[in-house]
Structure formats: structure tokens, C-alpha cells
Amino acid sequence: MSTIPGVVAEPELRDWLVEALGPHVQDDYEATRLLLDTFDLAAKEGNSLNNPHHIATCIASTPSTNGPWTPVHTDQAAATLHAAYRITRKPANYGALFVDLPMPVVVSRHQCPFCRRFTRADIRQVNDHMTRCWQNPALRCCKTCIHHQDGSHPEDDESCTHPTGPEWEAYRFPVLHCPIWEAAHPEASGAQESP
Structure with a gap:
């Protein structure tokens, strides 16, 4: 027994459209919703699959020069759809194939222990960041030094x-491995001052 659904022929599609919509397609988006409840529509040209906007455009009403838009006849809609799409019927148990809620995914991320701001899923990226993190006391950088003025106020540089x-003119932030560095918080950083 074949599990691949067969392609729906144009007469079968036309009969279904007449039964579901009547002789004319009055509302192309409602017709598209009904079609997608029963069929899968894969575009013959391109990679569109069950795209409601493309399907609705395909069977949309056409403008008329002498008044309101004329509705598309169901036979014409079936021919247009059959020419543009490979149409197959959805399985009878289609609704039971899907779970009610999205499945949760647990993601592991790694965080820099110094700045606590840099996080990545790849531990190699975090290890690389830690070797140049301004909050790493082993780098003896300005951000972890007691003598650093951070310039957080507009009047401070x-x-x-x-x-x-x-001097402030010669100062270039950040200075790494500074010989005059002193830990700003020795008990928190665990780093030793240089002799």
C-alpha cells in the first residue's frame, strides 16, 4: 500500500470546489482557507508550499471596467490552480499528526565569569573572550584597577x-598588564597585587 498521496486531478478538484464554494469564488481568502484544510498545494514553478497569499492571488477576482469586480467561476479557479500547483489530498488523520503545543528545547549557554555579560552556546567563544575580558583581573586591566576613573559622569573623562x-592626554583605555595596577576589590577578584 502506497503512503505517498496521489495528485488530485482537475475534475476531482473542480467537483470539490463546486461542492465547497458553489459556482463562483466569492471570497478568495476564505476559499484558500477551505482548500488548505483539505489539500496540500506545492507550486510547480518555485518552492512555494501552502502559501495562502499566492493561492488567494491565483484565484482572486478580476477587475471589471464597467462596475464591481466579477467573481471567478469555479471551473476557471480549478483550472488555474491545477496549472500552477501540484495538489495532493491531506491524510485523513492530518489533525492528529501534530501536537497541541510547541516542544520545549533546552539550550546550554556558557557565560563569562568576569563580566557576566558575554554568553554563547559555543564554549570556545567564551574561552576566547575571557582572555581579553576587561573585567578579568589576571589581565591587570584598567576596569579592575582601583586607580581607574571610568568617565560615567559627563564631567569626568x-x-x-x-x-x-x-596624564589624561596620554591615557589610552584599556591598558593591559599595567605595572601600577592594584585590585579594586581584592577580596572579590582573588588576584594578588604585584610586588
Whole structure:
């Protein structure tokens, strides 16, 4: 017994449309909804599958020069659909093939232990980031130094407040492996000051 659904012939589609819609297609979006409840429509040209906008455009009413738009005759809609789409019937148990809710997916992410802002699924990217993270005390960077003025206020500039540190004109943030670095929070960082 074949599990691949057979292609619906044009007379079968026409009979179904007449039964479901009557002699004319009055509302192309309602007709599309009814079609997609029963059939799968795969475009013969292109990769469109069950696209309601394409299907509705295919069977839409045509404008008339002498008044309102004329509805499409059901025979014409069946011929147009059959020419544009490979039409197959959906299985009888189609509604039972799907679960009611999306399935949850558990994702593992890795976080930088220093800044706690950088997170990635790939641990290699986080390891790479940790080697240059400004919050890593092993880098002896300005952000973890007690002498760093962060410039968070409009009147302050990013600078070093150490007496022997660079002047504000010569200061280039961030300075890595600074010889005058002192831990801003020694108990939190666990880093040792240089002798």
C-alpha cells in the first residue's frame, strides 16, 4: 500500500470546489482557507508550499471596467490552480499528526565569569573572550584597577588617577598588564597585587 498521496486531478478538484464554494469564488481568502484544510498545494514553478497569499492571488477576482469586480467561476479557479500547483489530498488523520503545543528545547549557554555579560552556546567563544575580558583581573586591566576613573559622569573623562600614571592626554583605555595596577576589590577578584 502506497503512503505517498496521489495528485488530485482537475475534475476531482473542480467537483470539490463546486461542492465547497458553489459556482463562483466569492471570497478568495476564505476559499484558500477551505482548500488548505483539505489539500496540500506545492507550486510547480518555485518552492512555494501552502502559501495562502499566492493561492488567494491565483484565484482572486478580476477587475471589471464597467462596475464591481466579477467573481471567478469555479471551473476557471480549478483550472488555474491545477496549472500552477501540484495538489495532493491531506491524510485523513492530518489533525492528529501534530501536537497541541510547541516542544520545549533546552539550550546550554556558557557565560563569562568576569563580566557576566558575554554568553554563547559555543564554549570556545567564551574561552576566547575571557582572555581579553576587561573585567578579568589576571589581565591587570584598567576596569579592575582601583586607580581607574571610568568617565560615567559627563564631567569626568576616562583616566588613571594614580600619581605616576599617564596624564589624561596620554591615557589610552584599556591598558593591559599595567605595572601600577592594584585590585579594586581584592577580596572579590582573588588576584594578588604585584610586588
